[in-house]
Amino acid sequence: MEAACRATAAVHLRLALVVYLLATGNALLAASALSDAEASDIARRQLLSLREGDGDLPDDFEFDIRVDVTFANGRLRRAYAALQAWRRAIYSDPKNFTGGWVGADVCAYFGVTCAPALDDANTTVVAGVDLNGGDIAGYLPAELGLLTDIAFFHINSNRFCGIIPKSFSRLSLLHELDVSNNRFVGGFPAVVLDIPLLKYLDLRYNGFDGALPPQLFDKDLDAIFVNSNRFVGVIPENLGNSTATVVVLANNAFVGCIPRSVGRMAGTLDQLVLLNNRLDGCIPPELADLVNSTVVDVSGNALVGTLPEGLVNMTRLEQLDVSSNQLAGAVAERVCKLPALANFSFAYNFFTVEPVACMPSVNSPVALNDTSNCINGERPEQKPSTECAPVLAHPVDCRTNVCSRGPGTVMPPAPPKPTHVPTTPVPKAETPPAKKVPTPPAPSQLTNNSKITSDSSTSEFATPTGEIPSTTGSSY
Ligand SMILES: *[C@@H]1O[C@H](CO)[C@@H](O)[C@H](O)[C@H]1NC(C)=O
Ligand SMILES: *[C@@H]1O[C@H](CO)[C@@H](O)[C@H](O)[C@H]1NC(C)=O
Ligand SMILES: *[C@@H]1O[C@H](CO)[C@@H](O)[C@H](O)[C@H]1NC(C)=O
Numbered sequence: 001m002e003a004a005c006r007a008t009a010a011v012h013l014r015l016a017l018v019v020y021l022l023a024t025g026n027a028l029l030a031a032s033a034l035s036d037a038e039a040s041d042i043a044r045r046q047l048l049s050l051r052e053g054d055g056d057l058p059d060d061f062e063f064d065i066r067v068d069v070t071f072a073n074g075r076l077r078r079a080y081a082a083l084q085a086w087r088r089a090i091y092s093d094p095k096n097f098t099g100g101w102v103g104a105d106v107c108a109y110f111g112v113t114c115a116p117a118l119d120d121a122n123t124t125v126v127a128g129v130d131l132n133g134g135d136i137a138g139y140l141p142a143e144l145g146l147l148t149d150i151a152f153f154h155i156n157s158n159r160f161c162g163i164i165p166k167s168f169s170r171l172s173l174l175h176e177l178d179v180s181n182n183r184f185v186g187g188f189p190a191v192v193l194d195i196p197l198l199k200y201l202d203l204r205y206n207g208f209d210g211a212l213p214p215q216l217f218d219k220d221l222d223a224i225f226v227n228s229n230r231f232v233g234v235i236p237e238n239l240g241n242s243t244a245t246v247v248v249l250a251n252n253a254f255v256g257c258i259p260r261s262v263g264r265m266a267g268t269l270d271q272l273v274l275l276n277n278r279l280d281g282c283i284p285p286e287l288a289d290l291v292n293s294t295v296v297d298v299s300g301n302a303l304v305g306t307l308p309e310g311l312v313n314m315t316r317l318e319q320l321d322v323s324s325n326q327l328a329g330a331v332a333e334r335v336c337k338l339p340a341l342a343n344f345s346f347a348y349n350f351f352t353v354e355p356v357a358c359m360p361s362v363n364s365p366v367a368l369n370d371t372s373n374c375i376n377g378e379r380p381e382q383k384p385s386t387e388c389a390p391v392l393a394h395p396v397d398c399r400t401n402v403c404s405r406g407p408g409t410v411m412p413p414a415p416p417k418p419t420h421v422p423t424t425p426v427p428k429a430e431t432p433p434a435k436k437v438p439t440p441p442a443p444s445q446l447t448n449n450s451k452i453t454s455d456s457s458t459s460e461f462a463t464p465t466g467e468i469p470s471t472t473g474s475s476y
């Protein structure tokens with residue numbers, strides 16, 4: 001396993017470079033680096049070489065521990081076995097986070113938090129692990145499934161590769177799993193759906209691919225971050241089953257409609273971030289049922305038609321971004337005057353009507369952006385009529401419009417492409433400037449709903465836009 005991970009390290013660097021280039025929209029350089037098909041092929045080969053069984057542990061698993069090491073209790077002894085196995089699965093630790101991981105006192109290990117067991121206040125157990133920002137290279141051994149007392153597992157911004165082992169389903173108290181900004185590959189890690197108490201799932205900035213399983217939205221999660229991976233296919237139709245407060249699917253390759261069930265999240269959803277995918281069709285009117293949400297970002301897709309009239313009912317909305325789509329018609333004055341609105345971009349669309357209240361102005365309480373639309377008259381930086389006319393000649397009727405792929409149709413991964421073909425989505429009509437290049441995620445922290453916290457988490461939860469404040473700088 002170790003050798004397999006190391007052997008692919010050079011590939012990882014290349015892959016990371018491509019991810020960076022794609023993120024910055026530098027299609028030319030990306031094209032000469034590595035195609036989707038190549039990257040996917042590398043990922044599959046890496047999986048094959050890494051996978052020993054499915055990463056699960058035998059039920060009677062016992063670890064061979066040196067006789068001269070004694071433990072306060074059996075649970076700490078198991079934790080020791082897990083942490084030592086993990087230490088052996090680490091082959092680069094530039095910040096020496098695990099240099100002190102020796103001896104029986106696992107509670108003194110850097111990044112390890114101990115606490116009284118929930119079921120026995122007299123027994124000290126390992127309650128969490130946090131190696132955020134370690135730049136550590138290695139993989140996750142199946143033995144980590146022995147850490148059955150942990151409530152959080154944070155390994156944000158490292159270079160862990162391979163898969164999330166099946167044995168993670170044994171982590172029956174785990175509330176927070178943050179593996180963001182690493183080098184995990186393969187399909188959606190289905191094992192996370194089997195972690196019974198999981199609330200915070202953060203898979204961002206990895207190399208996961210394939211479709212999202214619908215079960216993701218039936219699970220009782222508080223936060224779902226799967227942005228900046230290589231996910232494809234439609235957003236499962238049961239999206240609206242989710243009770244999460246934050247759903248971030250940005251920067252993947254999702255196609256098809258925004259599921260109409262989206263409105264069913266009205267009771268819980270605070271932030272919906274779908275930017276930079278390949279979604280099409282009209283914005284479903286049900287989106288406007290999210291009357292208590294503060295952030296909605298559907299920018300950078302291929303959405304058509306007009307804005308749902310119901311947007312005027314979204315009185316808590318602070319950030320609305322519909323930019324870089326193919327939307328047309330009018331921007332409603334009442335939307336621009338929504339009481340909580342701070343930011344509203346409708347740039348890079350085909351809107352023709354803009355009330356005064358929607359015009360960007362230094363005096364406006366709202367940061368508005370109307371660049372590159374088809375607004376006649378005084379507005380600067382609009383599209384030329386040669387670009388507007390053909391689109392506006394064929395207005396989309398959202399009552400009859402269907403999007404390219406009906407919900408439930410799961411796309412197979414993209415077929416292999418010749419290596420010299422650029423793999424960034426080809427912009428329609430024009431090239432909007434690369435926007436919102438996401439920064440690598442910062443250490444996760446708890447949402448208000450959760451009760452356990454980690455000392456070394458340093459940053460806030462997601463910013464309102466779903467972008468993540470970076471405390472670690474780019475490790476790609
Ligand atoms: C790493 O940490 C260990 C324990 O704290 C220490 O003994 C060792 O010298 C450190 N190694 C380096 C290279 O700093
Ligand atoms: C914990 O330890 C105290 C003192 O040793 C003892 O009185 C108590 O019964 C113990 N509690 C449990 C749950 O074992
Ligand atoms: C999720 O939604 C689907 C329809 O979209 C429904 O059939 C299913 O029963 C829902 N599941 C749960 C757990 O609510």
Ligand SMILES: *[C@@H]1O[C@H](CO)[C@@H](O)[C@H](O)[C@H]1NC(C)=O
Nearest residue numbers: 265266267268289290291292
């Ligand atoms: C929105 O929030 C208000 C007040 O917190 C609540 O009364 C209302 O039911 C919520 N709306 C929905 C659709 O959940």
Ligand SMILES: *[C@@H]1O[C@H](CO)[C@@H](O)[C@H](O)[C@H]1NC(C)=O
Nearest residue numbers: 288308309310311312313314
């Ligand atoms: C706004 O909400 C009210 C009350 O739910 C509803 O009657 C009305 O039709 C909505 N407005 C629009 C434009 O959808």
Ligand SMILES: *[C@@H]1O[C@H](CO)[C@@H](O)[C@H](O)[C@H]1NC(C)=O
Nearest residue numbers: 319342343344366367436465
């Ligand atoms: C609007 O959003 C941009 C980024 O999308 C951010 O830089 C700016 O601070 C936001 N402005 C307000 C008023 O929230």
Ligand SMILES: *[C@@H]1O[C@H](CO)[C@@H](O)[C@H](O)[C@H]1NC(C)=O
Nearest residue numbers: 323345347369371432433435
């Ligand atoms: C409008 O948004 C575009 C990107 O969508 C950005 O390049 C431009 O600077 C923005 N203009 C203003 C005035 O914020």
Ligand SMILES: *[C@@H]1O[C@H](CO)[C@@H](O)[C@H](O)[C@H]1NC(C)=O
Nearest residue numbers: 245270446447448449450461
């Ligand atoms: C979350 O907690 C912070 C600080 O305790 C508080 O200001 C904020 O209102 C809470 N948010 C929600 C949605 O409960």
